[in-house]
């Protein structure tokens with residue numbers, strides 16, 4: 001029998017990146033953050049080097065055009081948002097006025113948006129801006145970098161990662177499969193899985209990191225036992241090579257996606273994956289589909 005999620009709310013399914021008139025900053029109540037996460041979207045152009053089947057971003061048909069981040073606008077939006085959080089006004093504002101009490105806490109400001117944040121030239125300046133504004137508003141929160149790990153080896157990214165290390169930062173790196181076939185089915189990229197694993201290792205040797213792994217049913221088929229074994233084996237290899245894993249987040253779809261043929265993985269199967277990782281001594285936690293997807 002599946003463990004029940006301790007606290008749940010329809011807000012887990014509402015991760016709109018639109019908030020009032022903002023271009024970059026949006027609040028969400030997040031399962032994995034166990035509270036409020038302030039999203040910072042550094043990819044308003046929606047360009048990403050992955051094409052995940054479960055991506056919530058509608059990229060339409062035409063070619064996307066690069067768009068630079070306006071740091072002044074980002075600063076004003078985040079300043080206003082954090083003021084709303086610091087004063088508590090966020091909890092009087094729909095839909096956040098329905099947030100269950102235990103989730104009424106700011107967990108993080110997260111670089112997570114409509115593309116891969118590490119591809120944005122504005123990431124370092126934005127990280128500095130986030131750190132300064134958290135201090136200004138006397139808020140204690142993590143700065144989370146949600147990444148597909150493709151660029152973690154870039155030399156230009158190392159100063160950003162060092163800055164985050166010094167400012168309560170945390171890397172959440174995507175690893176959705178341990179074998180090339182499932183990996184390509186899910187994230188649909190030409191970038192080999194091996195490169196992702198090498199980049200995760202590099203980042204995880206330098207500081208503890210979080211792995212985020214999405215599991216789902218694709219056209220009715222859940223990942224096979226062999227595929228889960230392969231996934232667990234990759235994690236064991238990473239640990240054996242010196243990768244420090246703070247947590248592995250085993251999660252499934254929580255909100256509407258654009259692709260047909262996708263369903264959340266039932267809670268029991270998420271629990272089975274977590275139990276397998278626990279047997280290997282790997283810290284892991286399951287995040288279930290909200291009730292709307294109850295199976």
Ligand code: SF4
Nearest residue numbers: 048050051052055115
């Ligand atoms: S890495 Fe993130 S933004 Fe890019 S396609 Fe996948 S889910 Fe979407």
